[in-house]
């Protein structure tokens with residue numbers, strides 16, 4: 001074999017039987033081959049297991065899918081290149097022309113766009129309600145056949161809580177599927193409820209480091225089987241290297257989530273006691289209007305703390321500029337603490353009535369609490385509140 005040939009067919013190193021890598025290998029390859037044409041044909045007929053092309057399946061992404069399915073308490077999972085990718089592909093895979101979707105004002109903006117504008121272009125209609133309006137949901141489901149109810153909890157950024165048991169029961173009775181964006185709550189929550197499909201942004205708590213994007217749709221096998229062909233055809237798959245980084249991030253998911261929740265609770269208490277603050281939105285606070293519901297259906301209340309400053313927009317700008325440890329950046333659930341102002345929350349495309357319903361005011365600030373020492377974070381927030389107040 002000449003050297004230009006050899007570099008394209010390098011020596012292979014296989015682990016001997018009984019010898020294993022401790023960190024999972026990254027299968028950074030697009031193609032897989034079988035030894036014979038007969039084996040390839042058997043695979044294509046579904047008569048033998050294996051891998052052929054990474055857009056359809058890859059061992060590293062498959063490992064992540066199996067882990068996420070187990071964490072969320074479902075049979076199977078499909079991972080995608082971003083959280084929005086998982087939402088878009090789920091919506092496209094589960095709806096067809098003429099279907100009706102129930103969604104909520106308190107929803108991640110790109111999701112609202114996908115339901116209103118993208119699905120709208122293909123003849124899917126929707127009704128948008130407030131997340132606490134269970135009577136409205138019941139009325140809508142009685143008024144017309146509905147394919148999907150899409151909701152999230154806690155909601156962004158005001159941390160309203162969806163009544164998961166009530167919503168899923170109403171949907172089940174009406175023959176509608178439920179899709180829950182569970183990104184804020186995480187993989188260890190809400191799995192015991194009758195939710196058909198969980199979608200997640202893996203960009204947030206799963207990776208934790210904020211250096212990689214990914215998404216997931218998690219459901220029972222029968223649903224995933226129906227969605228798999230569309231997901232593969234739409235092509236927004238997760239790269240194996242990104243899957244590896246997310247698998248690595250998940251090793252510390254539980255300790256990170258719990259430490260971040262503990263700091264978030266302390267910061268929520270500090271804010272609630274401060275004279276510059278009109279209202280704190282954190283489901284773990286006893287003063288949260290839906291604290292009892294949150295305590296019933298959640299184990300941990302998350303690391304997102306939002307609040308309204310009494311002095312509105314100008315105070316919010318002073319607060320965000322005065323923070324030293326919080327990056328002025330979108331996203332959440334990372335090891336670094338982050339702050340977001342109303343202009344970054346993107347509720348502008350809602351009409352005035354729905355903007356009011358969303359609960360976002362000119363003085364609303366959203367914090368994502370990271371893994372810094374809680375005393376440093378508390379001191380930083382206290383200092384910034386003084387700056388906002390002055």
Ligand SMILES: *Cc1c(COP(=O)(O)O)cnc(C)c1O
Nearest residue numbers: 082083084108181183201203214
């Ligand atoms: C960030 C986020 C998404 C989108 O995830 P990306 O990975 O950024 O595409 C979807 N839903 C919620 C609730 C999010 O916070």
